[in-house]
Structure formats: structure tokens, C-alpha cells
Amino acid sequence: MKRVYVNEEWCLGCRLCEYNCAFANSGLSDMVLALKDKPVFPRIHVEGDEKITYAVSCRHCEDPVCVKSCIAGALSKENGVIKADPDRCVGCLTCVLVCPYGALAPGENGVMLKCELCLENSCGEPACVKGCPNRAIVYEERGETA
Amino acid sequence: MGVEFLYPEYEVIRSTDRCIACRVCERQCANEVHSYSAERGAMISDESKCVNCQRCVSLCPTRALKIVRSDCVLKANANWSNDTIREIYKQANSGGVLLSSMGNPKSMPVYWDRILINASQVTNPPIDPLREPMETRVFLGKKPDRMTRSPDGRLVCDLPPQLELSMPVMFSAMSYGSISYNAHASLARAATELGTYYNTGEGGLHEDFYKYGAHTVVQVASGRFGVHEDYLEAGAAIEIKMGQGAKPGIGGHLPGTKIVGDVSRTRMIPEGSDAISPAPHHDIYSIEDLRQLVYSLKEATEYKKPIIVKVAAVHNIAAIASGIARSGADIIAIDGFRGGTGAAPTRIRDNVGIPIELALASVDRRLRDEGIRNNVSLVVGGSVRSSADVVKAVALGADACYVATAAVLALGCHLCRTCQTGKCNWGIATQRPDLVKRLNPDIGSERLVNLMTAWRREIMELMGGMGINSIEALRGNRLMLRGVGLNEKELEILGISHAGE
Numbered sequence: 001m002k003r004v005y006v007n008e009e010w011c012l013g014c015r016l017c018e019y020n021c022a023f024a025n026s027g028l029s030d031m032v033l034a035l036k037d038k039p040v041f042p043r044i045h046v047e048g049d050e051k052i053t054y055a056v057s058c059r060h061c062e063d064p065v066c067v068k069s070c071i072a073g074a075l076s077k078e079n080g081v082i083k084a085d086p087d088r089c090v091g092c093l094t095c096v097l098v099c100p101y102g103a104l105a106p107g108e109n110g111v112m113l114k115c116e117l118c119l120e121n122s123c124g125e126p127a128c129v130k131g132c133p134n135r136a137i138v139y140e141e142r143g144e145t146a
Numbered sequence: 147m148g149v150e151f152l153y154p155e156y157e158v159i160r161s162t163d164r165c166i167a168c169r170v171c172e173r174q175c176a177n178e179v180h181s182y183s184a185e186r187g188a189m190i191s192d193e194s195k196c197v198n199c200q201r202c203v204s205l206c207p208t209r210a211l212k213i214v215r216s217d218c219v220l221k222a223n224a225n226w227s228n229d230t231i232r233e234i235y236k237q238a239n240s241g242g243v244l245l246s247s248m249g250n251p252k253s254m255p256v257y258w259d260r261i262l263i264n265a266s267q268v269t270n271p272p273i274d275p276l277r278e279p280m281e282t283r284v285f286l287g288k289k290p291d292r293m294t295r296s297p298d299g300r301l302v303c304d305l306p307p308q309l310e311l312s313m314p315v316m317f318s319a320m321s322y323g324s325i326s327y328n329a330h331a332s333l334a335r336a337a338t339e340l341g342t343y344y345n346t347g348e349g350g351l352h353e354d355f356y357k358y359g360a361h362t363v364v365q366v367a368s369g370r371f372g373v374h375e376d377y378l379e380a381g382a383a384i385e386i387k388m389g390q391g392a393k394p395g396i397g398g399h400l401p402g403t404k405i406v407g408d409v410s411r412t413r414m415i416p417e418g419s420d421a422i423s424p425a426p427h428h429d430i431y432s433i434e435d436l437r438q439l440v441y442s443l444k445e446a447t448e449y450k451k452p453i454i455v456k457v458a459a460v461h462n463i464a465a466i467a468s469g470i471a472r473s474g475a476d477i478i479a480i481d482g483f484r485g486g487t488g489a490a491p492t493r494i495r496d497n498v499g500i501p502i503e504l505a506l507a508s509v510d511r512r513l514r515d516e517g518i519r520n521n522v523s524l525v526v527g528g529s530v531r532s533s534a535d536v537v538k539a540v541a542l543g544a545d546a547c548y549v550a551t552a553a554v555l556a557l558g559c560h561l562c563r564t565c566q567t568g569k570c571n572w573g574i575a576t577q578r579p580d581l582v583k584r585l586n587p588d589i590g591s592e593r594l595v596n597l598m599t600a601w602r603r604e605i606m607e608l609m610g611g612m613g614i615n616s617i618e619a620l621r622g623n624r625l626m627l628r629g630v631g632l633n634e635k636e637l638e639i640l641g642i643s644h645a646g647e
Contacts, residue, residue: 009583010583010586012173012174012580012583012584013173014170014173014174014205015168015169015170015173016168016170016205016207018168019166019168019170019207020207023207031166031207031208032163032164032166032208035166035168036164036165036166036167037166040168050580051579131207133204133205134583134584134586134589135586135588135589136586
């Protein structure tokens with residue numbers, strides 16, 4: 001399955017991915033309208049220090065512990081993509097606790113937001129990948145992982 | 147220090163309607179122009195630090211930024227321009243020699259733009275490069291004057307060593323140190339993929355790039371930095387750098403701050419020491435001395451590699467080239483006064499040397515007149531900006547062109563001309579690891595290959611229009627060129643007729 005991968009050697013820590021992500025998932029067609037003067041809730045987060053930075057987003061694990069642990073049944077796996085159902089999420093943060101990658105974070109109203117590979121939003125392909133200025137984030141097939 | 151009199155040259159115009167305060171501009175500016183003011187809840191800028199490299203403009207996701215030249219200028223004066231006055235202020239502030247980067251930006255004549263190319267009509271049909279084979283390959287090196295046969299009648303095919311180029315363009319010298327590891331990686335990979343060559347400049351060859359040796363020209367310059375046996379063996383050709391178009395008559399100076407880690411190892415000098423290339427080669431004071439170095443290098447590499455001698459285009463270039471052609475060199479590279487640099491004294495860059503178009507035309511004619519044109523191939527650089535410039539250069543007599551400014555532009559350079567600060571926001575002219583990583587060689591090499599592929603297509607179109615199907619048939623074919631708006635003397639030197647003639 002194609003996944004989003006980060007080549008930390010080329011990540012500049014510019015955080016454009018975070019803004020492109022938040023915009024792609026805003027449902028709006030104007031980035032300014034979507035993000036200006038508002039708190040931003042991206043589904044990808046740049047982490048690191050002064051020496052190295054990398055963007056973290058959901059790995060879409062083969063055997064996802066978040067799905068197993070979700071007490072509300074809000075997380076599910078469809079065609080390999082782990083999806084979150086905001087209507088079911090109760091904001092208990094168990095998934096945040098169990099995710100070994102730290103890939104999940106709550107959104108504005110406390111329900112979980114997670115990367116769904118932009119397959120169903122306005123971008124249609126991962127916005128973080130499309131907008132990365134240094135090709136540090138790629139969307140490709142690399143074989144299955146745990 | 148009191149008032150410096152230097153009002154910022156640029157203004158950072160930020161559309162507050164569009165700015166989403168994502169702070170990408172702040173993170174990407176090595177000059178620290180942008181910052182976020184929590185008190186104001188908005189981005190602010192210190193335009194006095196801006197060099198107009200446009201990194202922030204290019205990365206701003208909402209296109210909220212533009213950099214404009216400040217219209218706060220001094221009273222108009224046709225003699226004392228704003229730039230001239232600013233230079234006076236700078237020197238009065240610092241007492242130093244003015245430094246500049248990249249090529250001469252002054253409004254001197256660009257002869258390429260006053261030369262027009264011919265096309266076939268009616269009596270001599272043009273060729274469609276999409277339907278007919280077209281040859282853009284060139285071979286650089288000494289060519290035999292005549293065919294010879296062995297006693298049993300067979301053709302003697304022993305040629306002196308040649309460089310084979312898929313198109314008449316190579317990437318010219320930029321040292322590892324003046325430009326980054328990733329810039330070199332991009333050039334090396336692109337040259338290999340394109341079937342042409344890049345040039346190490348005077349900084350040695352990083353051990354990671356020996357694998358691209360078959361597409362590398364290794365340079366030996368006055369400082370001899372990074373020169374050792376394996377280095378000479380690694381390259382496809384060896385270039386002796388006598389001069390550079392941007393700074394004829396002076397050497398080089400890479401500040402110690404750039405001599406870090408691998409740069410120091412590759413140059414074979416201690417970390418933090420300034421790399422000073424002397425103005426002359428201290429062992430070369432005549433053509434005979436040059437001949438000794440040419441043959442030392444040939445001897446060291448068993449006569450398997452062509453030797454290039456690179457000189458800056460200066461007043462007596464034809465006589466100089468004639469001497470070089472007799473020195474045993476296989477290729478002469480001439481660098482015009484608009485050639486780029488990572489740092490040069492401004493006065494030298496802007497006032498020394500001559501245009502490459504005139505130098506090329508007079509060298510080609512001189513070598514032909516003296517019957518030694520086949521002794522050497524001619525490569526010209528110093529602002530070859532497009533495929534049309536390449537075609538004009540070939541028609542004026544060049545075997546190939548050297549491009550570097552066009553190559554760094556392809557890598558992202560925005561010609562802000564502040565390479566000397568070492569804070570290149572595009573990851574090209576810098577050694578700061580956080581900036582170097584901004585140039586991903588996967589992207590860089592791809593862009594260079596794209597650029598050269600596009601030029602090659604255009605060269606074929608231009609050749610086809612002239613009814614020429616081989617670049618070799620265009621070389622020195624000055625009948626294919628006409629001048630516009632040039633005086634008699636200029637036309638005479640260029641060896642071309644005026645348009646309409």
C-alpha cells in the first residue's frame with residue numbers, strides 16, 4: 001500500500017506540510033479563509049530540534065493498536081487506511097496514548113483528527129507531499145510494515 | 147559608529163489580508179528578516195537585512211509577500227547614481243574593498259542580443275528535427291590536420307584524447323566550498339545523465355563524487371587545493387585555471403568560515419584557514435612555463451586525458467590563445483567578463499575583462515589565420531544564457547560552451563548576488579548544514595537535466611531552421627549570423643555582416 005514517508009535528510013522544518021494539511025482538510029477552497037487568524041489543527045506534525053526535523057503522520061499500520069484500543073469504535077481500517085469517525089469519537093485520548101509514533105492529535109472540539117491520506121478531501125492526494133518544497137515527504141509503496 | 151547613511155535597499159511588502167502567520171518565511175530566512183510579534187499578533191520584518199533572494203516569496207503558501215526595490219532614493223543624478231553613492235557610503239563606513247558575487251550586472255553591451263541567426267527559405271530547405279536525424283554531439287580535443295595511412299594502406303585512427311559531449315554545453319567550474327555538497331551532487335549527477343561534464347573548480351573532488359569521474363573535469367588552479375594523483379586520475383580531463391572572467395588578474399579567497407569538515411579535507415588544508423589562491427601560478431610566467439605544467443599533467447595521467455587551459459577574456463586574448471594553442475593544451479576555455487563568481491572585488495568584476503563574444507570571434511580567427519585551429523578546441527563561457535547564445539557561440543567558432551550561472555539558476559538561485567555572505571537561502575552558495583539541505587539533489591539534478599534537455603531541443607530547432615543537421619557543420623559558420631545596431635568595427639571583430647547585407 002502507498003504510504004506517506006518522510007526523508008528526514010531533506011526535511012527543512014518549514015512546516016508548510018502542517019498548513020497544507022490543515023487547509024486540505026478544511027473543506028474550503030481559500031487557504032486564507034481556512035487558516036487566517038484561527039488555531040490550526042494539522043494531521044501531520046513537524047518534530048525535531050535544531051539539527052534534525054521530520055514530519056510525523058499516521059503510518060497506517062498493518063496491525064493498528066489505535067483501532068484496537070478505541071473505546072468508542074471511532075477508528076476503523078478501510079482498504080488499509082485508518083480512518084477516524086468524528087461522530088463516534090468521545091475524545092478519551094486512548095489512541096494518543098497507544099500510538100507508538102505520536103501520530104494522532106485532537107482537533108478543535110476535542111475529537112481526534114488523523115491523516116487519511118487526503119484520499120477523500122479536496123486535495124485528492126496527500127497535500128503534505130504535494131506541497132513539500134524539498135521532496136522530503138513522499139507518497140510511495142515501500143512494502144508492508146508492522 | 148554613527149549614522150551609516152544606508153537606507154534599506156528593499157521593502158518587504160506583506161499583504162496582511164493574506165498572511166496566515168504560518169511563519170514559514172521566518173523559518174526560511176537565514177538573514178532573519180521575518181519574525182512573529184506576539185504583541186501585535188502579526189508577522190513583522192526587518193527589511194534592512196533583506197537581500198532580495200525571494201526564498202520567502204517562493205515558499206509563502208498564500209502569496210502574501212513581495213519584495214520590491216525601495217523607492218526611497220536619493221535625488222536623481224545622471225552622474226552619481228544611487229548605487230554609486232551607496233558604495234561610497236559603504237566604503238566610508240568600512241574602509242574595505244567592495245565585494246560582490248555572480249556576474250557583472252552593469253549595462254554594458256550584450257553582443258549576443260545584437261546578433262541574429264539565419265533560416266532557410268525556398269532555395270535551401272530547412273530540416274525538421276522531429277522527422278530527421280540531428281547531431282548535437284561534439285568532441286573536444288586536438289584534431290589531426292590530415293588523414294594519414296600506415297604503410298599497409300590502413301587509415302591511422304590514433305586520435306589524441308577527446309571529450310565526448312552529447313550537446314555543446316558543459317557545466318563550468320564552481321568549487322566545492324564556494325558551492326555546497328548538494329549543489330555539486332546535483333551537477334555531477336546531471337552531467338552524468340546528460341552525457342556532458344561538470345567541473346570541480348579549485349576545491350578538489352569530494353570522495354563521494356569520484357564515481358562521477360567519467361563526467362568530471364578536475365581543475366588545477368594557482369592554489370593547487372585538493373590536487374593529488376587520485377584526483378588527476380579521477381577526472382575525464384584536467385583544467386589548468388589561469389584566470390576567471392569575473393576577476394581576471396586576481397586569485398581567489400575562500401574565507402576560513404567556509405573551510406569546515408569535508409571542505410577542509412577535500413581541499414587538503416586545515417579547518418578554519420583561509421583558502422587563498424594566488425593571482426598568478428607561481429610557476430608560470432611564460433607560455434614555456436605553461437607548457438611544462440601541461441606536460442607534467444599529461445605525464446602524470448599517461449597522455450590519456452585532454453588538458454584544458456582556462457583564461458579570462460582580456461585585451462590581447464587572441465595572442466594569449468595563440469600561445470596556449472602552442473603549449474600542448476588540447477582545449478582552451480575562455481571566460482568572458484560577465485562570468486559569475488562566489489565573491490570578487492566589485493571594481494574588478496565590473497571593470498576588468500572584455501565581452502566573450504568579441505574574444506571568441508578574434509581568437510577563432512587568429513587560430514585559423516595561423517593554421518593552428520585544429521590544435522585545440524575552444525570552449526567559451528561568461529554568460530551564455532540560452533540555447534540561442536550557444537548557437538551563436540558555435541557559429542562564431544566555439545566548439546562548446548560553459549554554463550554556470552544558468553545552472554545555478556536552475557538549482558534555485560535567484561541572483562541576489564550575495565554569495566559572499568555564505569548564507570544562501572537556496573542551499574547553493576553556503577556550507578551551513580541547515581541551508582545546504584535545502585537543495586535536494588534529486589530535485590536539483592532533475593532540474594538541470596530538464597534545462598539542458600530543453601536547450602538541446604531548441605538547438606536542434608535552430609539548426610534545422612538553418613538547414614544544418616550537425617552542430618559540427620555550424621561551427622565557425624559566421625555566414626549564419628548577422629549583426630543589428632553594431633558599428634563597422636564591432637562587425638569586423640565579430641566577422642559578421644550587418645542584417646540586410
